[in-house]
Amino acid sequence: MPARQPSKPRARRHTSDARPYHHGDLRRVLIDAALQLAEEGAEVSVREAARRAAVSPGAPFRHFPNRDALMAAAAQEAQRRFRAEIEVALAQAPGTDPLGRFRAFGLAYLRWAMRNPAHFEIISTGRYFAHGSSAELTRDNAELIALTEQMLADAAAQGLLRPADLKPIQIAGRALVYGFARMNLDGHFPRWGVAETEIERMAEAVIDLFISGIAKG
Amino acid sequence: MPARQPSKPRARRHTSDARPYHHGDLRRVLIDAALQLAEEGAEVSVREAARRAAVSPGAPFRHFPNRDALMAAAAQEAQRRFRAEIEVALAQAPGTDPLGRFRAFGLAYLRWAMRNPAHFEIISTGRYFAHGSSAELTRDNAELIALTEQMLADAAAQGLLRPADLKPIQIAGRALVYGFARMNLDGHFPRWGVAETEIERMAEAVIDLFISGIAKG
DNA sequence: GACGAAATGTAATCGATGATTACATAGCGA
DNA sequence: TCGCTATGTAATCATCGATTACATTTCGTC
Structure with missing residues (x-):
């Protein structure tokens, strides 16, 4: 046990012997641990995140005032x-057709939500932290919404849509995609096929149905 | 303090002096307390439910093996x-038009979800108890889903729908309504109008948009 | 009616968690 | 080099879900 006497108490940056008193980048590690815990389906506790970072139970509170702040981060x-x-998906989207871009957006949205359900839940639910507690999250989300609304507005301006109020279309589009993602999350889909490809095919069919429902012709 | 000596230890049914040792209908009261707590936005704890029932912290476990069982109940x-x-709404629905019944169903669904968000969450989320832990809940829900699918199948059989696969229509319909309800629940709607009438009007517009998107003509 | 078993409530206790406080150590700048 | 600040530790608290031992009531059976 007494082998813990510091052989090099010098101001070294992080010698390889035993972990240093200061962690290095605890904040980041805690965030990653929280995400990993969520991914594993375990419930996220501050203590467990601290445990995974090999740090005392109180340490996280030096970086986050409370549990909610960690979850928000x-x-x-x-x-x-x-x-x-x-954004990668949109960058790869074919051309300038607003409805095509809308479709690509929806597909990328659902694909990510299907493959990262726990992370999608943290983002969307507003249960782990007060909704609006993270201004950045709110702003970020608003930008994505504005993006899709612009696509639909462009489509309308180009005469691609059947005559209808734009607002309900925008809301319905959001509700459809969000609802599909949450149904998957909340266990409302039977364990459909063996692979996740089947549910992603269904996501595609649903998006196409929506677009064909609002598109002219 | 020593005024607690039982003046009437006889086997009376519930004399009015002091609460009796046995509660009467603790199970029911606990369920109501849980629902009330959810409605108030507080998180539901077994102890708090017990507190509201004026009963010891261990008492609820005589009626529910664990917290999840209480939540499931x-x-x-x-x-x-x-x-x-x-069912009341459907009973009041005008006639036999399948799409009209579908519309009435959707409106009643969203109306209830808008006005009882916490209860809707408990029903739908599968987070408070293992999804499928309550066979009755699962069966009940499956019946409602089958009902809407039958409406859409009837509509298709009567030639009311544009040609399209039925399955994506059914899934999209569920996702749309579920998504709208959850968006409201998860704080994705700005505090729209003063009253709840505005959001309910939007719900109606969204449902009508969906129906017009799948209906022939 | 009387009695004993089953049902139902209480009291005490356990381990885990979020949170706070006092203290220890590292790292950085004047 | 000194000392201030950031960051981690140790100890502690209240709350919660859950279990156990014990108390009281209720009810069927004789």
Whole structure:
């Protein structure tokens, strides 16, 4: 036991012998641990995150005032990844057809939600932290919504849609995609096929149905 | 303090002096307390339910093996009320037009979900208890789903729908309504109008949009 | 009616959790 | 080099779900 006497108490950056008193980047590690816990289906506790970071139960509170703040930070990280994937999909979307872009958006949205259900839940639910407690999350989400609304407005301006109020279309589009994602999350889909491809095919069919329902012709 | 000496230890049914040792209908009272707590936005704890029933913290476990069982029972009660309201609405629905019945169903569904968000959450989320832990809840829900699917199948059989696969229509219909309800629940609607009438009007518009999207003509 | 078993409530206790406080150590700048 | 601040530890608290031992009531059976 007494082998713990510091052989190198010098101001070294992180010698490899035993973990240093200061962790290095505990905040980040805690966020990752929280996301990982959620992914595993376990409920996220501050203590368990601390445990995984090999740190005392009180340490996390140096970085987050309370549990909700940790969850909010984890949600921000998840949202960052979510948005990155959306933007990649849009960048690869064929051309300038607003409805085609809308379709690509919806597909990327649902694909991510199907494959990262726990992270999607953290982002969307507003149960782990007060909704609006993270201004960044709220702003980020508002931007994505504005993006889709712009697509639909463009489609209307180009005469691609059947005559109808735009607002209900926008709301319905959001509700449809959000509802599909949450149904998957909340266990409202029977264990459909063997793979996740089947449910993703259904997601595609639902999006196409919606578009054909609002498109002219 | 020593005024607690039982003046009437006889086997009376419930004399009015002081609460009797046995509660009477603790199970029911606990379920109601749980629903009330959810309605108030507080998180539901067994102890708090016991507190409201003026009973010791261990008492509830005589009626429910664990917290989840209490929540499942509460969910069953909420589902019972939900379904009752749906059936009233359907009974009042004008005629035999399948799409009209579908519309009435959707409106009643969303109306209840908007006005009883906490109860809707308990029913739908599968987070308070293992999804499928309550066979009755599952069966009840399956019946409602079968009902709507039958409406859409009838509509298709009567040639009221544009040609399309029925399955995506059924899934999309569920996702749309469920998504709208959950968006409201999860705080994705800005505090729209003063009253709840505005959001209910939007719900109606969304349902009508969906129907017009799948209906022939 | 009387009695004993079953049902139902209480009291005490356990382990886990979020949170706070006092203290220890590291790292950084004047 | 000194000392301030950031960051981690240790100890502690209240709350919660859950279990156990014990108390009281209720009810069927004789």
